[in-house]
Amino acid sequence: MGSLRVHDTSVSRARGVPRHPPSGRRTTVRRRQTRRARRRAVGVLLPALLLGGLAAPGNAASRDAADIPPQEPGVTLRSFDVGSPLEQLCTLKAGQTPNVDKLMPVIDWESTEDFGLEDYFVSQVIGNIDIPEDGDYAFRLISDDGSRLTVDDQLVIDHDGLHSAEPKDGSVQLTAGYHSLRVDYFDASAEQRLTLQWRPPGAEEFVTVPNDVLSTDADVVRVTAPGQKECEGGADSPGDGLPLDSVHPSYDLTDLRPEGFEPQVSAMDWLPDDRLAIATWGGTDNVAGEVYLLDNVTGATSPEDVTYTRVAEGLNEPMGIKWVDDSLYVSEKHQLTRLVDEDGDEVADTHETVAEWPYGGNFHEFAFGMLYEDGHFYLNLSVAIDLGGATTDPQPAPDRGTTISVDKDTGEVDYLAGGLRTPHGIGWGPEGEILVTDNQGGWLPSSKLLHIEQDAFFNHYMNPPGPFDDNPVTKPVLWLPQNEIGNSPSTPVTLTEGPFAGQVLIADVTYGGLQRASLEKVDGAYQGALFRHTQGLEAGVTRVSVGPDGALYTGGLGAGGNWGQEGKLDHGLQKLTPNGTSTFDIHDMRATPDGFTLSYTEPLSQETADALADSYRVDQWRYEPTADYGGPKIDEETLRVTSATLSEDGTEVTLTIDGLKPDRVVHVQSPRPFSSADGETLWSTEAWYTLNAVPQG
Template sequence: MHPRPLHRCRRHLTGLLVSAFLIGAFAASPAAAAPAPRPQDELPPQEPGVTLRVFDVQVPLDKLCDIKTGQTPNVDRLMPGIDWSSSDDFGVDDHFVSEIIANLAVPEDGTYAFRLISDDGSRLRINDSTVIDHDGLHGAEPKDGSVELTAGHHALRIDHFDRTGGQQVTLEWKPPGAAEFAVVPGSVLSTDADVVRVTAPGRKECEGALDSPGDGLPLTEAHPDYALTDLRPAGFEPQVTAMDWLPDGRLAVTTWGGTDNTTGEVYLLDNVQGETDAGKVTAKKVADGLREPMGIKAVDGKLYVSQKHELTELTDADGDDVTDERRTVATWPYGGNFHEFAFGLLYRDGYFYLNLSVAIDLGGATTDPQPAPNRGSTIKVNKETGEVDYVAGGLRTPNGIGWGPEGDMFVLDNQGGWLPSSKLLHIKQDRFFNHYTNPSGPFDDKPVTKPVLWLPQNEIANSPSTPLQLTEGRFAGQMLFGDVTYGGIQRAYLEKVDGEYQGAVFRFTQGLEAGVNRISMGPDGAIYAGGLGAGGNWGQEGKLTYGLQKLSPSR
């Protein structure tokens, strides 16, 4: 296996997310050359402790393995230090792989000796350089290594696996001038603060010797039928939550603004179509102060935005594009939970359509009871009166809504409570999709409607987003959808049997700069992809937390 480089933190990037496992021997490592420290201004906000992620592989290992990318860990915890010796510490009994990620604050220049005690194999890396290689099957044995470090923050990572019996990872050090080894104190360890720690049950997989991109592993590059173009002018770093097209060909984009904030924005982008590049694109901010907007639609000369708590009309009264007036079109039940989003925004025949997600607890369990009623629903809103009607229910995190074959409505719902895997759904009036809440939703007493497609968790989708039907090319009539954490775009082939849709899903493309939260078909026939991610493990591994690119047909 080849090591994967650790990426430096930049703004909210978590630069330590990439899996890095190497195969080695038992000899003690000599002191390595001094790696450069990480300037404080390159670190995102920190909190004391380390991040522990555990992957339940459920097979006996005899050496470290590369965990397949795109898989959600079974355990993701903030731990005070690195000294663990029980299954309660790791959250899994046997047959697991763990990753320990932190920043090490070195007080002074000098030679630092480290001692790694593990059961079974492990590896210590500092700033992407191996300091101790302690791989293989063994009990809780120590192994030492040294490295020259300069004062400042250094990226620290331990990879570890356990087969059966006991499990342990302990990291000790002997700084310059110290006489004995001691457990690395929590006071010099930190990890990214206020991050999203997503977990999922089930077996996780290591890379196999014969796995390759698209055959056992996620794709890595852009589809050969498409040319990839960057669309972000210098300094423009949008965490894209919605896109729509104005009649004059400009692209309207909303940005997230972060959890529990009212800093979402709306931009109008020009020169994105046709032959272009990031240097030709212009971005003009036309609205701000929005509560985590997740949908936008241009209708009759005005922009409409779905915020967490309401549908808002934005009016440019003087023709300079900047919003002068805001009007609340409609509100819906909202209890203030961080997960109560209003996803997407469609419009047809005088009605808007969007999805309301349920409230969840930190860690992913559905909040019981729900702070607001009738969440987990697809709703429609009368443009003129603001009246809200419920279309379908039993949804959890329906971060995607779009039109599909025969003009039907489709939604992508994300896995979690009541959902073993994400799924593509065909929305029709009064349908229920099996996510129950307390109190009951408006359709909880209806028969459960089966999904159009199950999307195998960790294999092809983890956090699917916008569905989009292709109208031209070799895949005309099929649907695409993006994914925030698995990343890239997938392709769904659908057929209708006895009035119900069914089909299959295929990997379509990767190679984009960020996990894909929104896709849109441009007037120029290109597929526009808006990227999004956050700290922790909510975002595509090793990618930016923002992005805007397009895929133009090249053949």
């Protein structure tokens, strides 16, 4: 959702970053601190890993307090509205944001007020339990309806199914120290109850597990979103109802991290000699705000071949980097900085302030991404938010939620467009225009892809108003339906070569992987379709770049709250190299006056062609932006496909569809079996088209 747990603003001030930088251009010099001093300063700043998954298989050993993120007493309760009664625990589709996320002192609940939902929901209880001494610990789950207790990787109690509030016991041998704890629960209807009790060694009776042995990650942003969530269905499979789970067959995946190198990548750019510059939040040596130069990453390579040199540190959560005129420029939260190498060793000796922008010290006030062209840098300023995800009212600094340009020579800041919330990604579009991704939140019922034009306003209102709040609302190029095909979109990048040249890839931190968009202009404005493209990476993706060798380079970063892909690392650096394999996939989707034409990369099989009229399912809905966080689908309806016509070469299907309306998201799904003439299964069966306007004629 684009809401990051980072650090308290008082810590930023302790690092020498002013809460309200002076206006105007001002050059400052910050000398490099000693590594020891930096480590002391950043020890509490590094983003915490999300505690939510199970421990690694076979790892039942306890952990010391130093081995886990900062904790606070209690557990995390997350509830998901599934909208219909269940008979047993279900597996939620990956990447969905809960309806409820809150800190609870103990696990002993029996009301709607406790769970946050009334009926038809699934809850996850996540935390750690601090075991005082080695021994055999008995646990008891009391639930109405089903529940399950897991400690580390061990299933301790399986109390699934429909039943009243009855107890079930289990026991596990535990060593002294911290162990991960998770309870899964569902409520079908009527009464609700979930209680976790224990009987430690030597105790005679079961009692509720006390608050003083329970803990969960401290100070995380607890992001929630309305709307119904989905469980995996029996017919679902990766790419067909579920997220992909592997690398696209047309790429070879290469790791680029030498042993011990764990960069939390927040930005990347290329030097003329094919070295890769990355900015990071930290990871290696516990030093935050770094810049590295990496060599031997292009072409045929391996982690052992890659070398890296740290050339800067002590930066204030950099999220953009560009190499311009033999210098590296970095967008910090509060300013644009040039890294100055005074002695020729490529290590920055001073940090020169090129420009400053409004900054109020809120943890969420980022300067996202960076482009450069003709003497100007382009980047996005996010708004301040509260820890619950709501937009801060009033904003601590003016003119946030904007795309800005910065004159390289004078430092002058100009505002291009506004009404943004968490505009994490910025990139060049198919015709050289600026594309930006924005993350779900207040006034954003779902995440979206935007085309930045001068004076555009994208519907996120603030107090005080932003510079473009009085302008008409500009429609998104694409809605990125939340939890279905996106969650926390980051970098957009346009492909210039290969079978999808001219299309846009969109990275995602929480949904993970890369999604692919085919865009077209209708009535002079962009709209188009979104497809799943690849997963199988080691971390959710903050940055993606096309390298000089034509490979896709992906950098990963995970933080607390929901900002990171579940089960993946909080750091990562890999590349996807095209291998020439032709994969059967939807190539593009274009709107017609009465439907759509879907183009495929290979001719369809005769079996698939014979069943076309019955194989497509089409749904449409719209979104209604409000001040609330996120929002549900509105006016959902299933549409009838009246005809499906296959082109003579077998690669295009034109659908005629009754009831299509403008300003809708149209979801088209072709259930399996759906194969090519060579017998290959379709890589991903689904497309989401943002139909801002229906073509005429």
